[in-house]
Amino acid sequence: MRTARWVPFFYVGPAVLLMAAACLYPVLTAFQLAGYEWSMGTPWESAQWVGWDNFRLAFGNERVWSSLWTTLLFAAVCVSAEMALGIALALALEHKVRGMAFFRTLFILPMMIAPIAVGLVWRYMFDAQFGPINAALVMVGLEPKTWLADPTLAFAAIVIADIWQWTPFVFIMMIAALANVDSSVIEASRIDGAGWWQMTFRVKLPMIMHVIAITLMMRLIDAFRVLEVVYVLTFGGPGDSTEILSLHIYKTAFVGQQLGVASAISVLLLVVVALLSWGALRLSNPMKDER
């Protein structure tokens, strides 16, 4: 089709300008702010250029390291549990049955509602005095626990909330991938005498490996972005036992009022997520030229 040269820019221009101004520009500004000492409430003109000092402060701070560790542990535990559960359930339930559409609808409910609502309901569930979980424990004759006041249990609580919200996503991705596997391949391997074990680990899983990899990357990226659920569920406590990096950034900036240092830490988080995203794009770039 012959079109005037300005036509593509007419379509793409408005969106690109808006993203550049209100998304890319703020992200680049984060890098700039990381070089300044600037406290909240003071005008920007009073900010002082300090070079790499904020990074030095950030990397010299034990709480940044413990927060990074908490984030890595959170991401590793949540994502591996969600992947394992999601894949196992999909393999067990891949057979097409009546009513699956209805069940799928119920399964996506947890990821559709607001993270803030997810945080609130789990905070209520884990409430030491009035929470349903403790009430259930007492009913079956077990000791109630002070979930959100104990470092290990509080960490378990944020992990449980994330697993509850996101395992269905992995499950639905895997069900869709398995449904796409060419049934003649399955049939052929069945005729060749493949048992359940071989069928699963030699045929099915290798054939959906690409989708597994993409799902894994998407979950990892999201696990590093988690903030709101933890904000309401524990606010990082008790102590700093659940203070994941994004919450640490928020607190440093808006509670501790050190915007420069917080920006330096956010550059660190941004680099981690950008590397993961780059990896995900290499696996599957939906806008490649060849298409």
Next chain:
Amino acid sequence: MSMKRPLPLVIGHYTMLIVLAVLCVLPILIIFATSLRQQVQIFAEPLNFIFMPTLENYRAVLEEDNLNRYLWNSLFVGIVSTVITLVLGCMAAYGLARFRFPGRQAVAYTTLLLRTVPLAVMAIPVFMIWNQWQLVNSLWGLVLLYVAVNLPFTIWLLYGFVLQVPVELEEAAAIDGCGPIRIFTKVLLPLMAPGLAAASIFTFRIAWNEFILALVLTDRQTRTLPVAASLFITDLGVDWGKVMAIASLIAIPPLIFTFVAARQIISGLTAGAVKG
């Protein structure tokens, strides 16, 4: 497969599905159930689900706690951001899918990378820039931000849908004398309806649910519902009935969308990774 499955296997299959469904739905039911109970009951018997429902908590939050206003703020921000994102995103997806032009590759890559920026990273610079642009404490400031952060995903999602529309249809329309704008609105848009439905639900969901940027950018007048909800959590104890009433109000629109358009949502979730 035509093979009939043995009955125990079928029963086992449905039992598992039901158990999983209960696990997914129970916490959401608890939100609604708790919002319909009196505070005294909530404290006295957490596990008793047979009770006289009351709308008292809703009345209390809507009338006494200024929530009426926050509800409208949320609706305004959610709907306006969705409309603008959809119009701009649709145009951009079309431009990227149908034309080759200098800088296309850079735009595509940047868009895809922006999709995953953590909102915690955005919070500080946005707080500063929106102050300079005098967009703090204004609903339009939130709209601008939500349009910008939603565009990458919307463009990416709609791009796939544009590709599914055969170019031949557009060429035929061009031969019939349609200009580029008419081809876009009369040929392409109707065929992309499912994609537009999915994109609008995802955008509305983010704008409606978003908390951390709204917390940083709003005040008593311009707060959205999630921010209002978070302020009910205090060290002095939590009025769970009221909190769950707000959580219910926040949860209702996405739940409605899910039941109405589950198929489109799932196709949006799996887009890019799984064909079909």
